[in-house]
Amino acid sequence: MWMSKKWIVIWLLGFMQTSFAQHKTQLHFEHLSKEHGFIAGNRTYMYLDHDGLMWLSARDGLNSFDGQKIKAYPELANKKITSTFFEDDKKDLWFSTAESIYCYQRKRGVFESFQFKSPGKAPVTKKYTAFHFHKNGDLWVKIEQSRGAYLYGFNVKSKKFRPLFPLEGNLHYAIVDQLGEVSHIVSTQLVGQWDLQITAIKTGKRQQKAFTNYANGTEVLNNLNTWTNSAYPEGDSIIWAAVNVGLGVYYPKRDTGWIINGYTDKVKITDQGIGETWAIVPLTTRYLLVSSEEAGLLVFDKQSMKFVDQFLVDRNTQFGLTSNSLQELYLDRLHTLWVSQKDRGIAYTSLSNQKFERIPELENKSVTAVYEDKKKKIWASTLDSGFYLLNSNRELLLQDTKFKNSAYAMVSTLPEFTAFVESSQGHLWANYRNSLLFWNANEKKFHFKLAYFLGQYEVINHIGHSRSQKLLIAIQNTIDELTFKGDSFARRPFLNLKPFQLQNITTFYQDAQGYYFIADNYHRLLIIQAKKGQLKKVLDLDNVGECYAFYEAQNKIWIATSKGLYSLDQHAISAQQKSKLQSAPNLPRETFYTVIPDAKGYLWLSGNNGLIRYHIQQKNWDRFSQVDGLQGPEFTPRVWLKASNGEIWLGGPNGLNVFHPDSIKNSQSFPPLMIERIKVNDLDYKADQNILRLQKIPKLRHQENTLSFDFLAIEYNDPAAIQLKYRLRGQDDTWVETANPGFVRFSKLPPGAYTLEVISTNSDGIWMPEQRAKQLSFYIQTPWWRTWWFYALCIATITATAYGIFTYRLQQALKIERIRVRISSDLHDDVGTILSGLAMQSEILELTAPEPSKPKLQRISELSRSAMSRMRDTVWAIDARKDKLENLIDRMREHAEETLTPKDILLDLQVDQLAMHKNVSSPIRQALYLIYKEAITNIAKHSTADKVSVKLQKLGNQGLEMTIHDNGQVKIKDYKTTGSGLANMRMRAEQIGATFQVDTTNGFLISIQLPRLS
Known part of the structure; x- marks a missing residue:
């Protein structure tokens, strides 16, 4: 996830050797203080763990910091932490307090304490000091007892103490050989006259030294009282010591050393120098960082044995140190420097994020103009500190706060130049209010003469050149040409602009086709063509905003304005076609003051919201801010320079930045991601283990289907620049973008398996690959009435019921059929026989009956046969065999x-x-x-x-x-x-x-x- 250590070291070596040695480095500090919930103790221990979380000891116990907020641990309330922090192979955190050893078990998120107990005696509760974690799993801890201090090895697996040997002093440092074994222990803060004690592990031999006998390598001032606050051993060959009177260096094998207490060389102890030092950390193989009691943060060059840089309180910026009294230093694996400031909390800064160099001499000065002359010298003017002259190595050659007036001798007013210009004869001129000042190289002064006066109410808004290199100036609604001769100049009209009703020309530009682009009255852009001595209006655009800069490339004119970056198609202009301003794709609509190209197809756009690098072809962009080393949150219009060596100079209210575009590379490292809070049905989820280490939530009940998550990317130097995306696989594969920290709530999720994925950008705006997303899986159980076994049971029940109903109905139908058959048979056999017999008897009686009775018998016979017919119909209808x-x-x-x-x-x-x-x-x-x-x-x-x-x-x-x-x-x-x-x-x-x-x-x-x- 992080940049390779090799890349960091190579970059830092080159950066520090060119920056620190030349006193050019500027650091952007962020702060943690009691306003943020952090109160530093007498000694602050700092550690960046495997997950990217920062652990800080405090006056009231233990805190952690995730780049957004401080978290206090009540289990350690009012515990005095006496060591830094160590991680074992389980990534559990080990440290010591005044009365015990503590372990923070990450998986469970709980603390466990351990105390040494002699056989048959109560636990020892005196001071514990852990200082080394051995490769065999032993935490080396010194424990003070009634008979003196003793060193023990506490095995983090067996939880048993192993006695090693007696050990004096308060602070200890292990020297580890190439095999990972401890060869020596360096002890400081000893009781007595010694400043350092070196104990050989194998022989037990002790070597004790005091710095009182050494100053400039000469034995003097034997009675000087010195003590050592901390040490940094570089193997067993050299030990650097933070001493109360400077920086101590000691060579154990030669038994020689001295104290360095000045900025330029080794000096006598009695000289006023850097004073007391507190801590030492290695910056690179060549440089050390040293904290001091009064001299701020110091950079020491081991090669020249000199202090080459110093960082002090700067009241003019909120991103500097807030105290010159510094104590502990910690440089983490990401090369973020953490500095404990006495009574002022902690300041921290990323050394690898400082992409843009600032000129120290112009720090916190409002730059009004910057210019490179033909001798490749850089001229810079400020609002209230005069002008500065630097060479190509950015070294200050000259600073002056006044100019010479031929009529009135020296003028005390600070010259606030808004532009520099060079004549064809090589003479330098500067624009000051409504006049031009001449640079006298011999006197090293700018001269003012009444002859250089332009007019009482005339102000030069812009100075530029035509395609034929004529020097042009814009004054109110005119563009004039300036010609120089020696220390004088002449002015004459260049373009007749009266027909175009201009009011106040702020900027102008002439493209390769000869078209003039004239910005007027802060909102209008006029394009005119000069043809056969006549001026013709080609395009008149309104509501453009104020135009600040132009750049021509690939048949387009790029225009930096107060409403964004626009482009115009030159083909459409030359063809006299209607042409419209086109906004640069994907760019934010904000004020841009410059549009500077580089060799890789980027446009550099300074403005009122930092600096943007825009790629013309890819149509993507990167934003840079003060965290990256910019002089401030905004720049000053028209104060820019693209030097002959390809470097870009940008001025603003707080100083001057300089950089080469090829040196600005995006980081390929990404911040750690953390899901720090989970809610189920809007109640905090109580997990059996630490939420931060959770990768899977056990099965949730079907009614536990509303979940919310708080997540963040751990970034310490510019957390606001980080963006996050999340998606819930199992519901939707679409990524949703949010700020850092992030929050998402999913309501009424249906049963099923889900995985929450989170990715982030780094501070340079580069998105991490999706395959490296932070993941948290969970499963919402299906309710019992929607499970497969319930469906199977229902199907079986329905099937059995249907079968029972079918069987019952079938039995009933068969029963009815049998009844119908029996009824039809009975009707046919019994009733049919009776009716047939009745009809036959009637017919027989009719043969012998008297005439009056025959009609009646015939009627009986007819009715009988009719009844028989109807009965046959009924019998047929109810007969189940006829269905x-x-x-x-x-x-x-x-x-x-x-x-x-x-x-x-x-x-x-x-x-x-x-x-x-x-x-x-x-x-x-x-x-x-x-x-x-x-x-x-x-x-x-x-x-x-x-x-x-x-x-x-x-x-x-x-x-x-x-x-x-x-x-x-x-x-x-x-x-x-x-x-x-x-x-x-x-x-x-x-x-x-x-x-x-x-x-x-x-x-x-x-x-x-x-x-x-x-």
């Missing part, structure tokens, strides 16, 4: 033969697309037959037809249509009959859900439509 459609058809044919044949009426019966074997329910079968029977009977009795067509056909998917049509003539009676045949047929049709229609247009037609046959 198929083919049985209905057979019955219809049978009745037609009995009824129509004696009348010589022909029957045409047709069946179309009907399944003859399909069952028809008894009520439907009976109703259809009785309607048919009634119709056929009426035809036989009353119709003059000789043919009847009967058609049964399929209706829809499950229905049936029956039509009965004869070819007889229908006589419309002019009186109402008492017959009920049609009414009965209609009633029977309605009972089975069928429609009944009669048509007498062409014969007699009856139509029955039944939607469902079953």
Whole structure:
């Protein structure tokens, strides 16, 4: 995740050797103090752990810092922490307090303490001091006891103490050999006259030295009282010591050393120098960082044995040190420097983020102009500190706060130059208010003469050149040409702009095609063409904003304005076509003061919101801020320079930046990501382990389906520059962008498996690869009524129920069928026999009966046979053996033969697309037959037809249509009959859900439509 150590070392070596040695480095400090919830103790221990979390000892115990907020641990409240922090192979954190050893178990997020206990005695509660974590898993800790201090090895796995040997002093440093074994221990803050004590592990031999006998390598001042605050051993060959009177250097093998107490060389101890020093950390193989009691932060060059840089309190900036009294130093693996400031909290800065150099001599000075002359010297003017002259190495050659007035001797007013310009003869001129000042190289002064005065109310808004290198100036609504001769100049009109009604020209530019771009009155852009001595308006654009700078490339004119970066198509302009300003794609709409190209296709845009690097082809951009080393949050309009060596100089209210575009590279490291809070149904999630280490949430119940997460990227130097994206896989694969820190809430999630993924940018705005996303998985259980086994149980239950109902109904149907068969058989055999016998007896009696009685017997016989016919219909209808459609058809044919044949009426019966074997329910079968029977009977009795067509056909998917049509003539009676045949047929049709229609247009037609046959 981090930049390789090799790259960092190579970069820092080059950066420090060119920067520190030349006193050019500027650091951007952020701060932690009691306003942020942090109160430093007498000694502050600092450590960056594996997860990127910063641990800080404090006056009231232990704090951690994630770049956004301070967290205090109540378990360590009012505990005095006596060591730095160590991580074991489980990434658990070990440290000591005054009364015990502590372990912070990351997985569980809890603290556990351990105390040494002699056999048969109470635990030792005196001072514990841990200072080394051995490769065998032993934490080396010195414990003070009644008989003196003793060194123990505490094994973090077995939790047992192993005695080593007695050890004096308060602070200790292990010297480790190439095999990872401790060869020596360096002790400081000893009781007595010694400043350092070196103990050899194998032999137990002790070497003690005091710095009182050494100053400039000469034995003097033997009675000087010195003590050592801390030490930094570089192996067993050299030990650097932070001493109360300077920086001590000691060579154990030669038993020689001295104190360095000055900025330029080794000096006598009695000289006033850097004073007391507190801590030492290695910056590179060549440089040391040293904190001091009064001299701030110092940089020491081991090669020259000199202090080469110093950082002190600067009241003019909020991003500097707030105290010159510094104590502990810590340089973490990401090369962020942490500085403990006495009574002022902690200041921290990223050494690898300082991309842009600031000129120290112009620090916190408002720069009004910057210019490179033909000798490659850089001229810079300030608002209230005069002008500065630097060479190509950025070294100060001259600073002056006054200029010479030929009429009135020296003028005390500070010259606030707004522009520099050089004549063809090589003379330098500077624009000051409404006059031009001449630079006298011999006197090293700018001269003012009345002859250089332009006019009482005239102010030069802009100085530039035409394509023919004529020097042009914009004054109010005119553009004039300046010509120089020696120490004088002449001014004459260059363009006749009166026809264009200009008011106040702020900037102008002439492109390669000869078109003049003139910015007017802070909102207008006029483009004119000079052709055959005549000026012609080509384009007049309003509401452009104030134009500050122009750049021409790839047939486009790029324009930096107060409303953003625009471009104009030169082809459209030359073709006299209507051309519109185009906003630069993807760029924010903000004020840009410059548009400076580099060799790689980037445009550098300074403005009122830092500095932007924009790639023309790729249409992407990077923003840089004060964290990257810029002089301030904004720059000054028109104060820029692209030097002959390719460097870019940018001035602003707080100083002057200089950089080469090729040296500005985006970081490829990314901040650690952390999910620090989880809520389930808007209540804090109580995990069995530390939330920060959680990778998977155990199964959640189905009602625990509203989850929220707080997450952040741990960035200490510019957390506001970090952007985050998240997505919830299992719900949506779309990335959602948010700020740092981030928050997301998912409401009413359906059951299933999910994975929350989070990615971030680094401080340079580069997104980390998706495969490196921070992930947290969780699973929401399906409710029991939606589980597979519940579905299976339901299916089984429904199946069993349906089977039971089906079986029951089948048994009932069989039972009914048997009853119907029995009833039909009984009716046919018993009642039919009786009626048949009755009819026969009536007929027999009729033969011998007197004449008056014969009609009555005939009537009995007819009624008996009619009853027999009706009974046969009923028997047929209830007989379960006659339920198929083919049985209905057979019955219809049978009745037609009995009824129509004696009348010589022909029957045409047709069946179309009907399944003859399909069952028809008894009520439907009976109703259809009785309607048919009634119709056929009426035809036989009353119709003059000789043919009847009967058609049964399929209706829809499950229905049936029956039509009965004869070819007889229908006589419309002019009186109402008492017959009920049609009414009965209609009633029977309605009972089975069928429609009944009669048509007498062409014969007699009856139509029955039944939607469902079953």
